[in-house]
Amino acid sequence: MHIQIVGLHAPNAPRLRELLGPGYEVEALHAFPGAGAIRSDVVISNSVSADEATRLHCRLVHVPGAGSEQIACPSLPSGTTVCNVHGHEVPIAEFTLHAILEHFLQLWQYPARLDAAAWAQAYASRAQHDEADGKTVAILGFGHIGQEIARRARACGMHVIAVTRSGKQGSEELAHEYVAVSALDDVLARVQVLVVCCPLDDSTRNLIGARQLALLPAQALLVNVARAEVVDEQALYEALRDKQLGRAVLDVWYRYPKKGQAPVSPSRWPLHELPNVRATPHISAITPALLDRRYRFMARNIEHLAEGQPLLNVIYQAT
Structure with a gap:
């Protein structure tokens, strides 16, 4: 299974890679490509523009936080699931x-x-x-x-x-x-x-x-x-x-x-x-324990996807 972590959370790719273990390929990207199809089983990102959403071919978009207002959900292809995570x-x-x-x-x-x-x-x-x-x-x-x-x-x-x-x-x-x-x-x-x-x-x-x-x-x-x-x-x-x-x-x-x-x-x-x-510069939630909780949750959700189990914290299902 291929997972892309895009944007601000890209440096946390090693953390997720360790949690998932073998059988999962975790790729860190500073940004989505400017053109062409975006293909991955899972995308983890705080932001997906309308243009990026139309080019996205994945099963799961996982927001690494609670807020999803920067995800262009209506533009996502049919069959894409969007989940978020709390812990903050x-x-x-x-x-x-x-x-x-x-x-x-x-x-x-x-x-x-x-x-x-x-x-x-x-x-x-x-x-x-x-x-x-x-x-x-x-x-x-x-x-x-x-x-x-x-x-x-x-x-x-x-x-x-x-x-x-x-x-x-x-x-x-x-x-x-x-x-x-x-x-x-x-x-x-x-x-x-x-x-x-x-x-x-x-x-x-x-x-x-x-x-x-x-x-x-x-x-x-x-x-x-x-x-x-x-x-x-x-x-x-x-x-x-x-x-x-x-x-x-x-x-x-x-x-x-x-x-x-x-x-x-x-x-x-x-x-x-x-x-x-x-x-203060948007720091209220940032602690080492927060990242640990969130990445453990996302790893478990990705495992659910791989095993065909119901996903947790589903907030949008593109039809």
Whole structure:
């Protein structure tokens, strides 16, 4: 069986080769060929353009992550299956909890070095910080990631509102309230933290706009670990710039660097320059344990394909 790993994940070909063992040929490609047929039993890639999809002849396209919006699924030939993989919920939940605690504890206001020169002034001018206990967090998107965030937020004594498509009541151990996305505006005024961790599609693009940001309390925190485009770019910048929104921790961005192209800033607006923005370069999920979990899962799915067993995490079947 022939497997191609294309793009950013190409350096992980040896990892997959070791997991699969003999009988599997794993090829690393920095990019798809610019023309002609693309033939392989399995393709692992974060991105398949419409042109590439029409030239693709394979049985399985495996996304090495959860998001599949960069896979041109409608252009794939009949018989192609698309699967994704999770495993990122634990590190993203830990990253999010850190962002929440940092917001309330405000450790940045203290000197980086507490030496003899700084000690007296720092001690005399100690400011009060806040606490997460008793605060309300709304989690937009309550799948694998949202539920892990909820577990940690509840352990800190926070009131958790799960915002889902349907608003259907779920486990009381995870969230105190379940509300539908259509009712999101009704709860924003009483939350101190809004966490965005929902998929990006036509229904969620720019779901958080100027109106929603204005409904949040002035000192609220927004954490985005989903896709940047769920939050309207200009509205977010203006709300933070004008202090209508207290702070934001942004780990996902509107523009990404691409090999062979001129450098770009992460946003058309200078979000990274604002003092109330914590900007990180899409790192919330990146840990050694994450890669191990994901590649073990993909190796098992490839073995299922080879053995004619049902595939796991099927998200699209081209007909």
